Amino acid sequence: MPLQETLFCSQQIHIPPELPDMLKKFTKAAIRTQPLNLLDWATSYFQALANGQPLPVKDCFEMPASAHAEHFGLTPGLLKTLHKQLGHKGLVDWAELVTRWQDLGLLSEHLNSLKELGDFEEKFNWLQFFVLGCSALSENLEQAMELACKVLTTDPEGGPARIPFSTFSEMFHFLCRVDGDISIQNMTRVLTTLETERCQ
Amino acid sequence: MATALQQADPAQLYSFTSAPRVLPNRRHSPRKHAVHHGNIMYDRRVVRGNTYAQNAVLADQNMQSKQQERQRQHRHLESFRHTRELRHPSTPLPIEGRKHIDVQTDVYLEALGEVLQEKDVQCQTDLFLDRPATPLFIPAKSGIDADTQILPGELFDFDLEVRPIVEMLIGKILEQSLLEVMEEEELASLRARQQVFHELRNAETAETKRLEEMEQRRQQEKDMRKEQEERRVEKEKDTAYKMASRAFAHNYLSNLIPAVFSSLHAQGYFYDPITRDVESTFLPWVVDAVQQQLRNSAVASCILDDIVRDVVQKRIEKCTQNGRQKCTQNGHTEESCKIDEEESCTQDGDHEYDDNKKDSIE
Numbered sequence: 135m136p137l138q139e140t141l142f143c144s145q146q147i148h149i150p151p152e153l154p155d156m157l158k159k160f161t162k163a164a165i166r167t168q169p170l171n172l173l174d175w176a177t178s179y180f181q182a183l184a185n186g187q188p189l190p191v192k193d194c195f196e197m198p199a200s201a202h203a204e205h206f207g208l209t210p211g212l213l214k215t216l217h218k219q220l221g222h223k224g225l226v227d228w229a230e231l232v233t234r235w236q237d238l239g240l241l242s243e244h245l246n247s248l249k250e251l252g253d254f255e256e257k258f259n260w261l262q263f264f265v266l267g268c269s270a271l272s273e274n275l276e277q278a279m280e281l282a283c284k285v286l287t288t289d290p291e292g293g294p295a296r297i298p299f300s301t302f303s304e305m306f307h308f309l310c311r312v313d314g315d316i317s318i319q320n321m322t323r324v325l326t327t328l329e330t331e332r333c334q
Numbered sequence: 335m336a337t338a339l340q341q342a343d344p345a346q347l348y349s350f351t352s353a354p355r356v357l358p359n360r361r362h363s364p365r366k367h368a369v370h371h372g373n374i375m376y377d378r379r380v381v382r383g384n385t386y387a388q389n390a391v392l393a394d395q396n397m398q399s400k401q402q403e404r405q406r407q408h409r410h411l412e413s414f415r416h417t418r419e420l421r422h423p424s425t426p427l428p429i430e431g432r433k434h435i436d437v438q439t440d441v442y443l444e445a446l447g448e449v450l451q452e453k454d455v456q457c458q459t460d461l462f463l464d465r466p467a468t469p470l471f472i473p474a475k476s477g478i479d480a481d482t483q484i485l486p487g488e489l490f491d492f493d494l495e496v497r498p499i500v501e502m503l504i505g506k507i508l509e510q511s512l513l514e515v516m517e518e519e520e521l522a523s524l525r526a527r528q529q530v531f532h533e534l535r536n537a538e539t540a541e542t543k544r545l546e547e548m549e550q551r552r553q554q555e556k557d558m559r560k561e562q563e564e565r566r567v568e569k570e571k572d573t574a575y576k577m578a579s580r581a582f583a584h585n586y587l588s589n590l591i592p593a594v595f596s597s598l599h600a601q602g603y604f605y606d607p608i609t610r611d612v613e614s615t616f617l618p619w620v621v622d623a624v625q626q627q628l629r630n631s632a633v634a635s636c637i638l639d640d641i642v643r644d645v646v647q648k649r650i651e652k653c654t655q656n657g658r659q660k661c662t663q664n665g666h667t668e669e670s671c672k673i674d675e676e677e678s679c680t681q682d683g684d685h686e687y688d689d690n691k692k693d694s695i696e
Contacts, residue, residue, distance in 0.1 A: 147496055154507060161511035194522050 163191040167215075169238065178237035188219045190237050212238055213267050214285045221264070225257045252312065265305040266312070275309060299332055356440070376408065 160179065167190070169175035175190065182189050192211040219234055220226050228249075235245050252258075252266045268285070269278035282305055286297045303325055310321045357372070374380050378401070428434045598604060 143490070143495075147492075147499060149499070149503070154503060157503075157507045158511050158514075161507055162515050165511060165515045194519065 163189065166194065167192045167238075175237055178233075182219075190215055190219060190234065193218075208240065208244070208267060208271060210271065210281060210285060212240070213264065213271070216267075217260075217264055217285060220260055223260060226260045226263070228254065228256050228258065231263070261301065261305055262308045265309055269309060269312075275313065278309065279306060299329065302328075378405070 160176070163179060164172065164176070167175065178190055192215050194211065215238065216231075216234060220231065232242065232245065236242060248263070248266055248270065252262060254263065264285075265278065265282055268282045269275070272278040272281050279302070283297050283302070286301065306321065306325065310318075425434070595604075
């Protein structure tokens, strides 16, 4: 019912029935995600909502890190959000990643440094970038892989974080390659032991 | 033509009983005064307007002026028509020596094949056109006069009105979303802890199960070994017993065959035919022969003995007188000494000796 030409009383004001619901969802998302720039984030949120894409929302609340803190302001929750948005594609455009990165309120210099580290081109494998992010958040290789498992798993939180073995080996390959310290023999040895354990 | 007209307009107001005919009017001649043509529409004597209305009398005062006006108009129209006709006559004027005559072409009438659609439309002026408009009826004033003035701030201002609604909405939304987020967080953390706990418990149960199984397996193993050992011991005993019995049997029976053979042999089942033969026939004969010989010799000796005895008796009789010293000086055999002794004993000894002899003979 459109707004009548003349309203005479407050009871005539009509509120669309979807409005409270939508606002509530938006508020909850904002509380959970705690974006640094609310306006930009709100734009991207509603755009994603309108396009039917996954929303730039963290799944659970975690204390926000400032943009200039160590780890580039990236948190496991943000990584998970990015993965939710971009993870279903194998190859990702760099431009899209830049937009999503900025929508979450992270700084682009950090993104560029990550890009140099991983030597990515315009289209790159999402898993590789993801695992680089994990390694940026952790102190050593083992922790990085653990974090990657925790974020990627479909198991409930706190349970055994299990992911498909192929994904794991791919990520591990890439990290070892980037790291350079770990020899190929070590890597293959680790992978084969894990595989035999898995088969048992 | 008559029928055509009748068919053309069945909704006519009037109907006619006689077919209309062409009037012998002089249409082409110049128009004269109204007297000459019979059109009642242009007849002054005919009352125009409705004749049934009551107000027709009242309108009479205006009628005259109206009639005059109408006449004036009519004349004007006529003159206009006249001039127009003069300018453009319908048929050309007769040339020299000719005269136009109106001819009745009644006979030469022909029916118009093409039926033109005709429609009669009537219109009538408003009933009360001649009447002036009635003045507005303004009833006499009754009731109380009331007036109102919109003061500022009384008109509906959307922004003002919407404010409490919006405030309430936003406040409610914020409150509820905060509550819900906290609830969800709590639930999520609870679930996470539950998962951790489950994991630990699963690991522990798995461990205990494993230990239990190991223990059970060990127990089983032990039992099996014990059983095995027992069986082995029993088997050993059996074997020893069997061995002993076998050894004993073996021992016992080892001599069996030789014993059997020897006994058989001893009993004379295995014999050498020649030997047997020799034994069975030759030897008895030899023995017999020997016996005979011996008997013979025995007899001989007996006889000899008898002889000797007789001799000796005689001697004894002699000797007893002499003494026994002569016996020892004789070169008699022992046998004869014996005889002496025996004889010296009793007569029983003689019987015995005889028995002995008999035996040896036999």
